[in-house]
Amino acid sequence: MANKILITGATGAIGKALIKDLQAKGIPFLAGTRNVEESKEKLGLSDELVQFSFDDPATFEAATSGVDKVFLLGPSMVLEMDQLITPFLDFLKSKGILKVVYLSALKSEHMGPDMSFHLKTEARLAKEGFDYTILKATFFAQNFKNYEWDNITQRGITFATAGDGKVSFIDVADIAAVAATVLTMEGHSKKTYELTGPETLSYADAAVILSEVTGKTIVYPQPSPEQYIAVLKEAGAPDFVAVYMNSVYSVIANHHVGFTTNDVEQVTGRKPNTLKSVISHDFA
Ligand SMILES: NC(=O)c1ccc[n+]([C@@H]2O[C@H](COP(=O)([O-])OP(=O)(O)OC[C@H]3O[C@@H](n4cnc5c(N)ncnc54)[C@H](OP(=O)(O)O)[C@@H]3O)[C@@H](O)[C@H]2O)c1
Incomplete structure (x- = not known):
């Protein structure tokens, strides 16, 4: 009987938290990774690990053996992420695996035309008749770590390059808790959730929290996009990285994400964690 959940991005920040949640609930799953051997130790798993790459359709069949639901997460820093994911969505549809929970980004429609990959994937899920749930998450608290x-x-x-804008940083464990709930409970079909933390903070506010927790003085120099590009170039990063990150941060600088929602609590029944609690845990 097909009753397993395939977790894509299983070795990433959300994936690892989702694995813990599904283990705690006793829900069977497969954890997809491009490198099974490396991931064994990292995840403390063996039988659940499965070779999976969006780039390699030869991995799709085994990665979906006994699977009836998919947690779909595309990698960061890939501008054509929708194109990377499309062959796998086509495969899922052909196999009749239609239940997909997709990790998107809050207000990505304001990140600029080159950053339309999440919107395109959301549109494809709807157009192709998937039984989807979209999780539009804001900036991860774990980005600091x-x-x-x-x-x-x-x-x-x-x-x-977040300017003086505010954002409600979210704990990836809260995103994973929402994902675990919508993957295992009825009532979330064709819904979109906007997932935020409990408070809006500027990067200057975050620097104060980082200083309190580390006991060191951490400052937010508030660089311009041009300064950011120059610094990353000097550090040897490929050009597109700064352009990508400036687009991402622009939703904070332009005040598109300075709000909180109740969606985490509505879905999971508990309030989301604060940035301070996540940072305190990460720096422990
Ligand atoms: N960071 C944020 O604040 C934020 C906010 C909202 C939304 N997002 C979205 O979150 C996603 C990134 O999530 P994350 O930070 O948890 O990711 P992550 O930690 O960077 O992990 C990415 C995962 O993708 C897997 N991966 C990479 N290339 C792959 C490929 N070709 N085929 C299959 N798997 C591949 C990697 O697994 P292996 O190496 O084991 O294969 C890894 O587990 C992006 O879609 C981003 O837009 C991020």
């Missing part, structure tokens, strides 16, 4: 760790610990800064 996963992407800004060296800046914070070595340079005493948090570096983003």
